[in-house]
Amino acid sequence: MLIANNISKSFAGVQALSSVHLSLQPGMVHAIIGENGAGKSTLMKILSGVIHNYEGQIVLNEKPVQFNSTRDAEAAGIAMIHQELNLVPQLSIAENIFLGREITDSFGMLADKTMHERSVELLARVGLGVDPATKVETLKVGQQQLVEIAKALHTKASIIIMDEPTSALSDTEIATLFTCIHELTAAGATIVYISHKLQELYTIANTYVVLRDGVTVARGDMKDIAEADLIAQMSGRNTKNEKINTTKKFDTVLLEVDDLYLKHATLPNKNLLSSISFKVYQGEILGIYGLMGAGRTELMECLFGLHPKRSSGSIVVAGKKLNITSPTAAIAAGMALVPEDRKTEGLLLDNTVRSNMSLTVLDTLEKLGLYIDTKSEKELSKKFISELSIKTASDTTLAKNLSGGNQQKIVLAKWLATHPTLLLLDEPTRGIDVNAKAEIYALIKSLAVKGLSVVLVSSEIPEIMAVSDRVLVMANGKLTANMPISEANESLLLMKAL
Numbered sequence: 001m002l003i004a005n006n007i008s009k010s011f012a013g014v015q016a017l018s019s020v021h022l023s024l025q026p027g028m029v030h031a032i033i034g035e036n037g038a039g040k041s042t043l044m045k046i047l048s049g050v051i052h053n054y055e056g057q058i059v060l061n062e063k064p065v066q067f068n069s070t071r072d073a074e075a076a077g078i079a080m081i082h083q084e085l086n087l088v089p090q091l092s093i094a095e096n097i098f099l100g101r102e103i104t105d106s107f108g109m110l111a112d113k114t115m116h117e118r119s120v121e122l123l124a125r126v127g128l129g130v131d132p133a134t135k136v137e138t139l140k141v142g143q144q145q146l147v148e149i150a151k152a153l154h155t156k157a158s159i160i161i162m163d164e165p166t167s168a169l170s171d172t173e174i175a176t177l178f179t180c181i182h183e184l185t186a187a188g189a190t191i192v193y194i195s196h197k198l199q200e201l202y203t204i205a206n207t208y209v210v211l212r213d214g215v216t217v218a219r220g221d222m223k224d225i226a227e228a229d230l231i232a233q234m235s236g237r238n239t240k241n242e243k244i245n246t247t248k249k250f251d252t253v254l255l256e257v258d259d260l261y262l263k264h265a266t267l268p269n270k271n272l273l274s275s276i277s278f279k280v281y282q283g284e285i286l287g288i289y290g291l292m293g294a295g296r297t298e299l300m301e302c303l304f305g306l307h308p309k310r311s312s313g314s315i316v317v318a319g320k321k322l323n324i325t326s327p328t329a330a331i332a333a334g335m336a337l338v339p340e341d342r343k344t345e346g347l348l349l350d351n352t353v354r355s356n357m358s359l360t361v362l363d364t365l366e367k368l369g370l371y372i373d374t375k376s377e378k379e380l381s382k383k384f385i386s387e388l389s390i391k392t393a394s395d396t397t398l399a400k401n402l403s404g405g406n407q408q409k410i411v412l413a414k415w416l417a418t419h420p421t422l423l424l425l426d427e428p429t430r431g432i433d434v435n436a437k438a439e440i441y442a443l444i445k446s447l448a449v450k451g452l453s454v455v456l457v458s459s460e461i462p463e464i465m466a467v468s469d470r471v472l473v474m475a476n477g478k479l480t481a482n483m484p485i486s487e488a489n490e491s492l493l494l495m496k497a498l
């Protein structure tokens with residue numbers, strides 16, 4: 001259906017792709033695999049017309065093609081679901097789905113009713129039960145991801161590229177997406193699928209291509225390669241996931257939350273969180289598991305002082321009862337929050353890697369309050385680039401030019417720089433490759449050994465099991481379990497989350 005030959009692309013000094021070859025067949029799901037910064041998204045942006053100056057040739061149904069815009073690619077039947085969500089927050093779901101391809105009636109007027117009805121259909125297909133008139137800015141990341149998918153389905157493309165479509169989806173939503181994919185391939189469409197969740201690839205993909213530093217290093221059928229070999233191909237080395245088992249004793253309570261409530265923003269009788277009470281000890285890693293919508297993000301936001309008007313209850317940090325009414329107060333109390341949605345809450349995309357990292361510690365870097373101590377700022381960014389193995393041309397590269405996973409690492413670095421006593425992590429490894437995940441887990445653990453307390457929100461049970469000392473489970477805004485990790489297992493956590 002499509003052949004890409006000898007595709008090369010470089011960005012000012014960075015060779016993102018060198019002579020990559022790809023061929024896509026109808027009815028198949030093709031997985032593109034590789035570490036953060038390997039070149040996956042770049043290749044997909046070339047196929048979908050986002051990037052148009054590259055070397056090499058694309059042949060679609062035996063005809064050479066050159067796309068100068070996403071519009072061109074769409075007209076040729078290629079649609080892409082972007083890793084960094086591309087919706088317009090101020091517009092409604094329906095307006096986003098039809099943006100640039102609005103349906104008009106015979107008088108040239110917008111056919112709002114038709115678009116609304118069509119949106120309802122599309123949303124049903126992706127399993128999102130929300131009114132299409134809802135503004136996108138009020139949606140959580142996972143819901144936005146579903147809207148992106150609905151939007152791609154609307155284009156009736158024969159090649160659909162999905163760049164980490166499930167990174168913010170819950171297991172049930174993933175199942176719905178897979179049903180959708182099966183329907184599409186059965187009808188002859190081709191899916192190109194990028195994901196760091198290898199298990200997912202074994203479920204959905206027929207073939208794989210592994211990219212490493214912009215070069216194709218392996219390809220074949222998914223059924224013929226073992227997971228360990230796939231990981232070895234990605235990294236070019238053999239890594240073993242060692243399980244660090246520590247039996248730690250905790251005696252000092254750092255955070256004590258008592259009877260926390262959060263009211264719904266508009267419905268007066270509804271609570272988003274009800275009677276939440278728990279403790280976090282110094283040096284402890286507390287995992288919080290729950291399905292999307294369980295209230296995990298809201299809990300982190302309350303602790304961080306983001307909902308002072310709607311929340312009640314007591315929060316005691318290091319023996320002091322706090323009146324946390326703003327993030328500034330939370331930071332002063334030693335907290336740091338790595339938010340779920342890095343694009344809007346975590347990163348200044350037009351700023352450099354270095355200035356993003358130092359943003360949270362500007363006051364300590366200021367000499368006499370006059371200018372920033374550039375030397376310390378450089379040292380800070382150098383340290384984090386190496387500790388988190390961030391792939392960037394330099395520390396003056398703009399954040400927007402980094403790959404998705406490497407952007408996530410910057411958000412993490414920025415908050416680690418504040419030397420918090422309590423680190424709140426909301427889905428910190430979304431979009432991060434398997435080896436980098438293991439590095440981040442090791443880093444979190446080593447910080448905890450030094451006395452840092454960590455609250456880790458995750459929808460991946462293996463992640464919770466790998467790092468936590470204790471786990472809480474949430475469902476419908478309430479705590480449904482609180483147990484040491486030694487007593488937890490996958491099915492128990494899942495059961496408590498339902």
Ligand SMILES: Nc1ncnc2c1ncn2[C@@H]1O[C@H](COP(=O)(O)OP(=O)(O)OP(=O)(O)O)[C@@H](O)[C@H]1O
Nearest residue numbers: 011016036037038039040041042401402403404405
């Ligand atoms: N617009 C750009 N300007 C400069 N460099 C870029 C740009 N886009 C990508 N790069 C660089 O190209 C390389 C490949 O990036 P790409 O986004 O394709 O990686 P990826 O495989 O999708 O990684 P991830 O899993 O983290 O999403 C990276 O080194 C990245 O920093």
Ligand SMILES: [Mg+2]
Nearest residue numbers: 041083403404
């Ligand atoms: Mg990417």
